[in-house]
Amino acid sequence: MGEPITKGIYIGGEWKEAVRGGTIDVFNPATLEKLATVPDAGDDEAAQAVDAASSALPAWREASAYERAALLMRWYEQIMLHQEEIARTMTMEQGKPLPEARTEVAYAASFIQWYAEEAKRVYGEIIPATTAGKRLFVIRQAVGVVGAITPWNFPAAMITRKAGPALAAGCTIVVKPAEQTPLTALLLAEMAEKAGIPAGVLNVITGDAKTIAGRLMADGRVRKVTFTGSTEVGKEIMRGAADTMKKISLELGGHAPVIVFDDADLELAAEQTAISKFRNAGQTCVCANRIYVHESVHDAFERRLADKIAGLRVGYGLDEGVAIGPLIDESGLDKVKRQVEEAVARGAKAVVGGRTAEPEGSRRGFFYEPTLLTGVTPDMQIMREETFGPVAPLIPFRTDEEAVRMANDSVYGLAAYLFTTNVNRAVRAAEGLEYGIVGVNDGAPSTAQAPFGGFKESGLGREGGRQGIEEYLETKYISLGLG
Numbered sequence: 001m002g003e004p005i006t007k008g009i010y011i012g013g014e015w016k017e018a019v020r021g022g023t024i025d026v027f028n029p030a031t032l033e034k035l036a037t038v039p040d041a042g043d044d045e046a047a048q049a050v051d052a053a054s055s056a057l058p059a060w061r062e063a064s065a066y067e068r069a070a071l072l073m074r075w076y077e078q079i080m081l082h083q084e085e086i087a088r089t090m091t092m093e094q095g096k097p098l099p100e101a102r103t104e105v106a107y108a109a110s111f112i113q114w115y116a117e118e119a120k121r122v123y124g125e126i127i128p129a130t131t132a133g134k135r136l137f138v139i140r141q142a143v144g145v146v147g148a149i150t151p152w153n154f155p156a157a158m159i160t161r162k163a164g165p166a167l168a169a170g171c172t173i174v175v176k177p178a179e180q181t182p183l184t185a186l187l188l189a190e191m192a193e194k195a196g197i198p199a200g201v202l203n204v205i206t207g208d209a210k211t212i213a214g215r216l217m218a219d220g221r222v223r224k225v226t227f228t229g230s231t232e233v234g235k236e237i238m239r240g241a242a243d244t245m246k247k248i249s250l251e252l253g254g255h256a257p258v259i260v261f262d263d264a265d266l267e268l269a270a271e272q273t274a275i276s277k278f279r280n281a282g283q284t285c286v287c288a289n290r291i292y293v294h295e296s297v298h299d300a301f302e303r304r305l306a307d308k309i310a311g312l313r314v315g316y317g318l319d320e321g322v323a324i325g326p327l328i329d330e331s332g333l334d335k336v337k338r339q340v341e342e343a344v345a346r347g348a349k350a351v352v353g354g355r356t357a358e359p360e361g362s363r364r365g366f367f368y369e370p371t372l373l374t375g376v377t378p379d380m381q382i383m384r385e386e387t388f389g390p391v392a393p394l395i396p397f398r399t400d401e402e403a404v405r406m407a408n409d410s411v412y413g414l415a416a417y418l419f420t421t422n423v424n425r426a427v428r429a430a431e432g433l434e435y436g437i438v439g440v441n442d443g444a445p446s447t448a449q450a451p452f453g454g455f456k457e458s459g460l461g462r463e464g465g466r467q468g469i470e471e472y473l474e475t476k477y478i479s480l481g482l483g
Ligand code: SIN
Pocket: 153, 154, 157, 228, 251, 283, 284, 285, 286, 446
């Protein structure tokens, strides 16, 4: 990208500027260059978007599931046809390496494809009545207008994981992407327009999160709000939903434990732990954050993980061979620095990394070296708070019970991982972990056809899978008296 570009927001099938003309700048976190300006939408534009989504709702809800499915399939095809363009834009505004961005675009598109198919399987029920003169039916109907507030770490997939099931169910949607990554979101809207998704069914507005979220929460026509982001903001949304009694889905923070048992295939465990930990420079809600290793295999596992980390090149995501891009911004980098400094000051050792990185070329962005910490104790900040950075802390354990107890000692409950070759141990530990997702010998369990979501303060509801569309449906019971 050369000169910064100017983009509009997408409301009711039209590309618009902000009512008061304000804009926000979008920067590349690797180079700190300005990439684009997008409208700084607020209350007025959010209200317009809800108007558009409300107007489009009756026709979209009443279209047959097959019609909606066909349009969603065309959206899927348009996204895949433009995979490279979307991926490059994503790398520039978010930082993840280009191969990872390509994978995310395909992952994002897979939600549209999967829910296009699932639209046709929204079944009802017929219940046997107590008397011969009645028939009892249960039908499933679209919730209505949905507000979606999405994060910067997966600028495409966190939109489609919401919009796919919402549109399949017959809902219309207003999407508010993160301020750091609006360009990918606007490209998805362009693809929806090319696919022929009717005006007002999908609306995308960029701008101040608090103002737009405030309007979406206050408007009684918005019947559901879905949010991915911090637990703190998730709690505010939950409180705000009470006034108009909206449905909510919250995909919030995580602090995923990994348990490496003494009978694990250590090579596999190190490889999958590295995949989980260093994907997106550790900026995922499901990434390995606390790695518990049986004391008898601790040193052997540490050596293997250190070898994997040594092969990870830090740099600008558009450069060949880069595996770790920048963190999203200065505050993200500061948090990682603070956690590592605190751990090291209290006795941990940075076996690999442990400081900010300065990749070759004129890269001024927010880079941190992939880091392996040993000698970590459960009371250190890094073991209590979500890290959102490329740091892998190891901690030894003695018994299975101790490992599961330490793994569960968190307010979060999104994803956990375990490595063992003993199937009994795998089942017992997986069942004992208080987490919504458990990867057994698998560091990358996320997929469109499986439910994604957390226990405890990691959120409410599920995205993906058969469960994901339920979140956008109301249940209606019809009792029919026969004449
Ligand atoms: C997230 O970090 O919130 C999403 C990660 C995933 O879908 O695997």
